[in-house]
Amino acid sequence: MIFISAACFKTAKICPSVIMNNAATSSAPPPDLRRAYSKQFRRAAQLRFLAFFFAFFVYGLLRINQWSASFAQSATSNFYLQLVICWVPLWLLCAVAQLPPSLYRFYLDRKFQIAKSGLYPWLRDFLKANALGFAFGAAIVEIAFASNNLFPSYAWILAGILSSFLFMLVSRSLPWLLSFFYPVLPLTNKSLQERLTQLAAKARLRVGTIYEWRISESTRRANALVTGIGSARRVLLTDTLISALSEDEVDAIVAHELGHCALHHVRARLLLQSLIFVGIYYVIGLAVHYQLVIFADGNGSWNELTLVPGFFIYWSCAYVYGNILLASLSRKQERAADLFSWTLIGRSGPFITAMRKLTDLNLVVFDKKAEWKYMHPPTADRIAAAERFAKAHGEIIAALEPRVETGSMSN
Numbered sequence: 001m002i003f004i005s006a007a008c009f010k011t012a013k014i015c016p017s018v019i020m021n022n023a024a025t026s027s028a029p030p031p032d033l034r035r036a037y038s039k040q041f042r043r044a045a046q047l048r049f050l051a052f053f054f055a056f057f058v059y060g061l062l063r064i065n066q067w068s069a070s071f072a073q074s075a076t077s078n079f080y081l082q083l084v085i086c087w088v089p090l091w092l093l094c095a096v097a098q099l100p101p102s103l104y105r106f107y108l109d110r111k112f113q114i115a116k117s118g119l120y121p122w123l124r125d126f127l128k129a130n131a132l133g134f135a136f137g138a139a140i141v142e143i144a145f146a147s148n149n150l151f152p153s154y155a156w157i158l159a160g161i162l163s164s165f166l167f168m169l170v171s172r173s174l175p176w177l178l179s180f181f182y183p184v185l186p187l188t189n190k191s192l193q194e195r196l197t198q199l200a201a202k203a204r205l206r207v208g209t210i211y212e213w214r215i216s217e218s219t220r221r222a223n224a225l226v227t228g229i230g231s232a233r234r235v236l237l238t239d240t241l242i243s244a245l246s247e248d249e250v251d252a253i254v255a256h257e258l259g260h261c262a263l264h265h266v267r268a269r270l271l272l273q274s275l276i277f278v279g280i281y282y283v284i285g286l287a288v289h290y291q292l293v294i295f296a297d298g299n300g301s302w303n304e305l306t307l308v309p310g311f312f313i314y315w316s317c318a319y320v321y322g323n324i325l326l327a328s329l330s331r332k333q334e335r336a337a338d339l340f341s342w343t344l345i346g347r348s349g350p351f352i353t354a355m356r357k358l359t360d361l362n363l364v365v366f367d368k369k370a371e372w373k374y375m376h377p378p379t380a381d382r383i384a385a386a387e388r389f390a391k392a393h394g395e396i397i398a399a400l401e402p403r404v405e406t407g408s409m410s411n
């Protein structure tokens with residue numbers, strides 16, 4: 001969904017990544033707190049989803065698509081500009097509908113002491129994310145309509161390839177896109193840079209510049225990710241991660257990211273994404289042909305402006321379902337990258353201690369039954385696998401570190 005995608009520019013879940021919280025290595029939220037946050041976090045996500053559909057149906061029921069199509073035709077004779085004009089009110093309504101659930105999520109993050117920023121900076125970032133969502137959504141609409149109008153016979157393949165190319169471009173530009181929200185700078189800690197470069201050399205990889213993503217002023221979340229392919233490959237570490245984990249633990253996490261690089265995970269994901277896109281455009285093409293697009297004055301062709309909202313809702317739904325397939329691949333990749341990390345470093349102890357901290361610090365928890373919705377396997381499973389690796393290799397794992405109870409919620 002495009003507005004979820006817009007939010008992803010902030011949370012950077014586009015590529016294989018490790019998402020984690022790091023309030024402080026000494027904080028250990030009690031299980032009840034994690035469960036409470038996870039439950040409310042999921043509720044916020046559901047509200048966001050419902051808000052999207054609500055906005056869409058309001059849009060259709062008020063016949064805004066008819067008005068915007070008439071206005072676009074009177075404003076310009078260029079069909080592709082007309083499409084953008086038709087996209088504007090739909091995007092605007094969805095952005096407005098997203099505001100309350102997003103505010104609720106912000107309230108949760110403040111209540112559970114995850115967010116540090118105030119309302120104004122949050123609102124500014126919300127607007128920026130939606131501005132990127134506008135550009136991204138407009139590009140998808142243009143790709144679909146241009147492909148179908150210019151090359152109708154193979155439009156679904158062309159649109160699938162072009163959409164994948166767009167995703168690849170986003171992936172390649174991720175450091176730049178993230179810099180709209182937070183400073184993203186080459187790693188300034190020279191000794192860490194040296195250490196990680198040696199680690200990459202050990203893995204026989206060139207990862208180019210390693211970036212530090214400075215988010216600590218607005219959130220306590222921590223994140224490490226790899227993005228891009230080939231010479232455009234980049235590794236990003238949040239400053240919160242660098243400060244929260246020990247050097248050995250940062251190595252273990254970066255080794256995991258190097259695993260994604262060495263095993264060509266980004267490429268495999270982009271390939272599967274391409275296949276999913278091709279399938280999505282094929283099915284939507286059939287819906288247009290048989291005049292099954294909701295709220296459209298269907299004539300079976302792609303030269304109809306009132307197709308825009310129906311196309312967008314179908315594309316968004318298909319994209320969400322496609323993500324379930326992608327998540328399945330992603331979880332396999334995460335397990336493989338974990339194994340790569342332990343093998344590269346020669347032990348899984350630092351990975352386990354890092355994940356133990358993250359289990360304490362990351363307030364979003366889920367179990368095996370719910371893993372189909374997530375890009376990562378449950379943390380408990382990953383720790384158990386690492387412990388099996390340690391046992392098999394005669395490694396002695398450090399006992400749980402002493403924990404200091406976390407502060408109470410700020411409400």
Ligand SMILES: [Zn+2]
Pocket residue numbers: 016017018256257260334337
């Ligand atoms: Zn990963």
